Each structure stands twice: as structure tokens, then as C-alpha cells.
Amino acid sequence: MRKEQREANRAHLKRWPLIITTSILLIIAIATTAMLANTQNVDVDATVVNVRQGPGLSYGVEGQVTHGTQLAIIDKQNSWYKVRMPGNRVGWVASWLVNNNEATTGAAKSGVTTAAVNVRASSTESASKLGSLKAGAAIKVVYQEGAWSQIIYDGTAAWISSKYVKLSGTSTTVSTSDQAVASASAAAAANLTVKTKRTANLRHTAGINGSVAKELPANTSLAVVGESGDWYEVKTSDGTTGYIASWVVSTPSNGASTATSTSLAEATIVLDPGHGGSDTGALSTTDKYEKTYTLKTAEAIRSALAAAGANVVMTRSNDSFVSLAKRPKIAHQVKADAFISIHFDSTPDTNEASGHTVYYYSSKKDISLARNLNVALKGVGTPSRGIEFGDFEVLRDNKQPSVLLEMGYINDDTDFSKIQTTAYQQKVANDVVNGLRSYFESGSR
Ligand SMILES: [Zn+2]
Structure with a gap:
């Protein structure tokens, strides 16, 4: 680039911050107006409620409010309310700790x-x-x-x-x-536009049971034409209208924050089908590979989670080799709310053991996830061997809540007769969805 051109460009760049700042302020003003039009109050239900700097348990506590305090809701994100407290301070409280009866009347x-x-x-x-x-x-x-x-x-x-x-x-x-x-x-009136934070479904009616009109890629801009509960009625640039969950889009005022997901539908789940490629995993007595069934089972879980509205990322989605070191890194990259590795056990000699086990590494970040999944998997069809500490690399090096499921013994003929059926894979999938749902809803993370 020539020098004059560089300077011309720099002069352009200097003007940008002012334009951007002005636009952002304008957008925030408009968005705030839209929210204020719908001002709602809540009363603090619990004895003491932490007020946090952002919409999630991972944000720092900036204060506390006590039972009976009235808070004005100025925004809602996931299951969190952005509130104005007495003294005009602003912070976030978990919606399940406040009484929101009034939020339905207005x-x-x-x-x-x-x-x-x-x-x-x-x-x-x-x-x-x-x-x-x-x-x-x-x-x-x-x-x-x-x-x-x-x-x-x-x-x-x-x-x-x-x-x-x-x-x-x-x-x-x-x-x-x-x-x-x-x-x-x-x-x-505010010409509110939102942007998809990730690939998102545009549905014919509000709610995750509404049929899908269209799948929208991440960063699609949508004009808001209405609201229905937690859903926006929107219009795409090609004129298609439909409904989209408010939590899968960012608005000008909340786009910068990285929310902690508080329900399954808002969560990012990493599924890790064990082994793959040259690493076949363990063998059945009929020389079938573990890697085949870890992938089939993970695929079934993926579909079930996607149907529940969750964002699912697979560490592999075909028969390819993925190193152990790379698997937790994927969880870090996408800030997974949960990482679930799928395996099948084996014993040195065949037909010696039966049942499924839920492994965790950290008694702090992993144990609640392990417990919830263990409970949900109780009736899956193979005997439950409970939860166990497991020193696996994919758990040990994982900063996100993570578990490893050994979903039965592949070299036990009784277990394998189940493992290889789509019925069992589907049962595992449904149980994992239920376990994750209770994990996210328990709030005990
Ligand atoms: Zn394995």
C-alpha cells in the first residue's frame, strides 16, 4: 500500500469510532424503549438472591437483594432477568429465584x-x-x-x-x-432487528414444537415484527415470516454478552464418539468395532438433542481419527455447557462383565452432570454400574463439565446384542436428553 493511501485510510478509520458509538447509543436507546414499553416488576422470592454482572452463574456477584425486594425487569435473557434495583443499580438475577407472577399481567x-x-x-x-x-x-x-x-x-x-x-x-x-x-x-415501532447467534430454526408457530419453516445460518439479520412469549415473530430479508426463540438471537443490547446457558434448549453440547479411523476401539466377540457403535449412538443422541433445541457439536461425525488431545479442545472452543464421550467397555476375557458406567474426573465441575445422567440412564436396558471416577484424558484435560459413558460391555454377548440395535441407541439418546434436561434445570451446577 502506498503511503498517501495508508494515511487516507487512517483518516477514514478515525471517523469510524464516533459513527459506531453514535449508532450503538441510538440502537440501545431504541431497544430500551421497546423493553420499557413492557415494564414488569418481580418480587424476590428467596431469602437472599445474588445479583450478578451477567445472565449466568459464571458471572461475578455484585450484590444481594433480600426477600420481598421489588425489582423492575429491564431485559430478559435465557432464564435471567436484567433488573433495576433500589438505588438504581442494574444487575442480573436468576428468574427462578424471584416471583414473576406479575410478569404475566403487566x-x-x-x-x-x-x-x-x-x-x-x-x-x-x-x-x-x-x-x-x-x-x-x-x-x-x-x-x-x-x-x-x-x-x-x-x-x-x-x-x-x-x-x-x-x-x-x-x-x-x-x-x-x-x-x-x-x-x-x-x-x-423501534425497527428492532436481531441476528442469529448460531444456525437457528425459523418456525411456523412460537415454541420448539412449531414446524420448521426454514433453517437460518448464523448471523442472519431479522426484522422483529412481533413477540409471542419468549419468541420473536420475525421477517427475513426474502420476506419469509416466522418465529424464532429469543435466546438464539442477539439484540443490539445483549449481543456482546456470552450467556451461560440455563436450559437444554440454550445449551451447547459436545458429543464425543470414542475412537475412529485407525483406532477401532475394543472388539465384540464377533470382531465388530467399538468405533462403529460409539458413532451410531452419538448420532442418535445428536438427533434427539437437536430436536430438543440444543446446539450440538460432534468431535467426529464420520469414521475418522481424532486425537485424544483434540477432543477437549473442541469443547473449549465452543464453550460447551456439557461434553459427553461415548464408549463401550471390554474385559480381558469375553463375557465376564455387563452394564453401563458413568465416569467423571472432577468432583466439582463434572459430578452433577454424572449424577443426572446416571439417574436418567437407570432403565436403559443394560445394568447400571453407577458413577465412577475415571482418569481419562478427554475428561482430565477438559475445562468444561464432562463425562464419559461406557454404555455396556462390547465383548459381552448379552450387552452387545443390545448395543448393536437402534432401539438401544435410541433409548440411550432419550435418556441422555432427559438427564441433561434435569442437569440444566437443577441449577446445581
Ligand atoms: Zn472406548
Whole structure:
């Protein structure tokens, strides 16, 4: 690059920070407005609740609140609420430790109009007119923004000039459906866009049971046109509309944070089919390879987890050799919420032992995962040998919660007659999903 050109480029670069900062502030202001339109309060249910710097147990504790304290919710991420505490401090609390009854009703303020007033679709004089209200009409004010008050009008969210609003000083509630209307209109008015954090499903209806309309690659921008519970109703650039889970997208205000997943659907799970390629693993009495069944079983688990909404990463997805050292590294790279290695045991002589074992290495980070999976696998079809300490490299070098499952003895004919069936593989898969679900929901990580 020539010198003048370099300097010209540098001059360009100097202007960027200001533009970026301004844009970010603007976006945050818009996003915050959308959230405030839907202000909800919660009461602290537990005796003492830690307030953390971010939405997850891995974030530092910045304070505590005690039973009965009222907190205003200003954001929600995974199962965490971003709250404003007395004294105007902001932090995150786990949603399961606070009483969120009120979050389903939504508070509004009662009031009356002081004069005949036009009702508009958004908060400007140029917005289309939806109708009008007579002086003295009773109104429920959901939100006030500058000179405008948002009300529910004829089943939709609408705006009137705050000049003609007299609040009575008493609070009221708006129904869940009206609240959804209000928040949807706020999102649309704010031109809220979100971006997929990973490959994500666009569904025909809100909820993970909704049929998939389209699979979206990571970093797809979507225009938010509405909200339904924890789901956004969105529109893609090609005009396809559908629903997407709010936790698989980042919004301008939460995109920077790396959330700790608090339920299976939000989790990244690394599955590690043992052996592969030149490393065949142990042999059945009929000389079948362990590596074949570790992969088949992991594939079954992968499908079951994907159906449950989890993000699944495989250390290998075909018959290739992957070193032991590389396997935990994959877990680190993707910040796995759980790493599960799949193997089948063997004994020096055939037909000497039977059953499955759940191995852990760390009694701190791994044991809860091991316990939950062990319980879930109890009825899988091979006898349970319980949980055991195991000094395996994939566990020892793993910084993420990890376990190694020996799902039966491959050189035991009774065990192998099960191991090789898709029915057993499917049973393992379902049990692992259930075990992970209880692990993530127990909150005892
Ligand atoms: Zn093995």
C-alpha cells in the first residue's frame, strides 16, 4: 500500500469510532424503549438472591437483594432477568429465584383524557390516525415516552399526546394479550432487528414444537415484527415470516454478552464418539468395532438433542481419527455447557462383565452432570454400574463439565446384542436428553 493511501485510510478509520458509538447509543436507546414499553416488576422470592454482572452463574456477584425486594425487569435473557434495583443499580438475577407472577399481567397506570384527543399508530403527529377519544375517557397507560403516552385502544397499541392525559395515580393491569400487542407494536415501532447467534430454526408457530419453516445460518439479520412469549415473530430479508426463540438471537443490547446457558434448549453440547479411523476401539466377540457403535449412538443422541433445541457439536461425525488431545479442545472452543464421550467397555476375557458406567474426573465441575445422567440412564436396558471416577484424558484435560459413558460391555454377548440395535441407541439418546434436561434445570451446577 502506498503511503498517501495508508494515511487516507487512517483518516477514514478515525471517523469510524464516533459513527459506531453514535449508532450503538441510538440502537440501545431504541431497544430500551421497546423493553420499557413492557415494564414488569418481580418480587424476590428467596431469602437472599445474588445479583450478578451477567445472565449466568459464571458471572461475578455484585450484590444481594433480600426477600420481598421489588425489582423492575429491564431485559430478559435465557432464564435471567436484567433488573433495576433500589438505588438504581442494574444487575442480573436468576428468574427462578424471584416471583414473576406479575410478569404475566403487566402493570399499567389508570388515567383519563382531559380533552378530545386523536389516537395514533405511533408516537408522532404524522402517524396514521386510528381514531379519537372524547374528553374524560378512561385509559390504561402502558408506557410514557416523552410527549407521548402508549395506551391500549380497540385491541391494539396506540399513542396519544401526554398533554391530554391525566393519570389517577393508581396502577392497573393489562391483560396478557393486550400486553403482547403493546410490546409487539413497540418492537415494530423501534425497527428492532436481531441476528442469529448460531444456525437457528425459523418456525411456523412460537415454541420448539412449531414446524420448521426454514433453517437460518448464523448471523442472519431479522426484522422483529412481533413477540409471542419468549419468541420473536420475525421477517427475513426474502420476506419469509416466522418465529424464532429469543435466546438464539442477539439484540443490539445483549449481543456482546456470552450467556451461560440455563436450559437444554440454550445449551451447547459436545458429543464425543470414542475412537475412529485407525483406532477401532475394543472388539465384540464377533470382531465388530467399538468405533462403529460409539458413532451410531452419538448420532442418535445428536438427533434427539437437536430436536430438543440444543446446539450440538460432534468431535467426529464420520469414521475418522481424532486425537485424544483434540477432543477437549473442541469443547473449549465452543464453550460447551456439557461434553459427553461415548464408549463401550471390554474385559480381558469375553463375557465376564455387563452394564453401563458413568465416569467423571472432577468432583466439582463434572459430578452433577454424572449424577443426572446416571439417574436418567437407570432403565436403559443394560445394568447400571453407577458413577465412577475415571482418569481419562478427554475428561482430565477438559475445562468444561464432562463425562464419559461406557454404555455396556462390547465383548459381552448379552450387552452387545443390545448395543448393536437402534432401539438401544435410541433409548440411550432419550435418556441422555432427559438427564441433561434435569442437569440444566437443577441449577446445581
Ligand atoms: Zn472406548
